[in-house]
Amino acid sequence: QKEVEQNSGPLSVPEGAIASLNCTYSDRGSQSFFWYRQYSGKSPELIMFIYSNGDKEDGRFTAQLNKASQYVSLLIRDSQPSDSATYLCAVNDYGGSQGNLIFGKGTKLSVKP
């Protein structure tokens, strides 16, 4: 059973701080990693993807991938109350259906003003 694990939270950080969201995955062959943000009552929205080991930065967001440890993280710098949402980690279904993703259950982030 392929699994993507996330701490459900809630993760609470003060405004302006760095929020660190973590995700581990079970399938060592996985090659593509995604972070989605989901506001309450809304649909998941893609915010970043990463394919290679190391860091990938996009504005205030940095995705970090360590395939040896089967670990991917999302850092949010200068956190804002508008970042309060649930963050879903997703991993490609390596060896399964091409194009399919396996989602974690998400980490709820709360940024306090």
Added chain:
Amino acid sequence: DAGVIQSPRHEVTEMGQEVTLRCKPISGHNSLFWYRQTMMRGLELLIYFNNNVPIDDSGMPEDRFSAKMPNASFSTLKIQPSEPRDSAVYFCASGRGQETQYFGPGTRLLVL
């Protein structure tokens, strides 16, 4: 560009009734996914189409659920008969055959 379109946005029905959810993927996308999301189970893949052909339906809970994609711009998910435990948010997502998926607004289904 229009995103993924789903209808209805909300559906309230009684146990035993047939429910049909509809999805129009983003033009040019050749992959379509139906998901169900609940607090308890998170986001679950129900079925995945590629070029209108069902590729993986292992997530479909039981025979009460069926999905079709008659053409590249339309898909339906049908539940017959519906049960209270089917109450959830149903999302449709589309992609271009790679893994990036774009989600529709969802249909909130409540079965009484």
